[in-house]
Amino acid sequence: xxxLVQSGSELKKPGASVKVSCKSSGYxxxxxxxxxxxxxxxxxxxxxxxxxxxxGNPTYAQGFTGRFVFSLDTSVSTAYxxxxxxxxEDTAVYYxxxxxxxxxxxxxxxxxxxxxxxx
Amino acid sequence: DIQMTQSPxxxxxxxxxxxxxxxxxxxxxxxxxxxxxxxxxxxxxLLIYGAxxxxxxxxxxxxxxxxxxxxxxxxxxxxxxxxxxYYCQQSYTTPATFGQGTKVEIK
Numbered sequence: 001x002x003x004l005v006q007s008g009s010e011l012k013k014p015g016a017s018v019k020v021s022c023k024s025s026g027y028x029x030x031x032x033x034x035x036x037x038x039x040x041x042x043x044x045x046x047x048x049x050x051x052x053x054x055x056g057n058p059t060y061a062q063g064f065t066g067r068f069v070f071s072l073d074t075s076v077s078t079a080y081x082x083x084x085x086x087x088x089e090d091t092a093v094y095y096x097x098x099x100x101x102x103x104x105x106x107x108x109x110x111x112x113x114x115x116x117x118x119x
Numbered sequence: 120d121i122q123m124t125q126s127p128x129x130x131x132x133x134x135x136x137x138x139x140x141x142x143x144x145x146x147x148x149x150x151x152x153x154x155x156x157x158x159x160x161x162x163x164x165l166l167i168y169g170a171x172x173x174x175x176x177x178x179x180x181x182x183x184x185x186x187x188x189x190x191x192x193x194x195x196x197x198x199x200x201x202x203x204x205y206y207c208q209q210s211y212t213t214p215a216t217f218g219q220g221t222k223v224e225i226k
Contacts, residue, residue: 044220045206045217047213047215047216102168104210105165106163106208107174111162
């Protein structure tokens with residue numbers, strides 16, 4: 001069955017960096033894009049962008065350029081989100097989600113990774 | 120960016136009630152509208168895609184309708200496991216945008 005499994009919670013200081021992983025299984029990794037979605041505490045869902053798993057080309061939504069980097073390791077069917085340098089306002093749950101292939105709907109999601117940025 | 124507006128922001132309902140949540144897009148998005156359910160501490164789950172297509176495994180008490188700018192999610196008979204927050208999302212163009220959410224609470 002399709003699964004996306006993310007790395008565990010992180011506690012970081014402002015100015016540090018974090019790399020969240022999202023390991024996919026149960027399907028051909030390079031056939032579907034991986035999207036990243038942020039959810040700040042008590043808030044709604046915000047699409048950060050996506051990475052084409054076939055070409056490795058990332059696309060970032062406005063507000064997620066510069067400090068955010070999407071990357072891949074196709075040999076282990078894993079997508080990564082790196083944030084640096086971290087700011088307090090980056091405190092949120094970060095989800096990876098598979099693009100369905102027919103558009104920008106997200107049919108399978110990782111369990112989420114809580115990143116807490118605090119001094 | 121296409122703004123998505125849901126109403127109401129929250130509602131209280133009883134088990135067995137018929138519940139309707141609406142979503143309005145800031146411009147026409149044809150039927151590129153999806154609905155997700157999110158329970159506390161869990162990832163969102165796709166319920167409806169393409170405005171009215173039921174995702175595999177989702178109970179038939181969930182249905183979606185609409186096109187253009189106005190859309191509806193209906194739960195025909197609310198069950199205890201349906202108490203959650205529901206989000207609409209447009210997939211017409213990037214950036215993909217979500218509504219602010221509708222929290223369905225127990226009355």
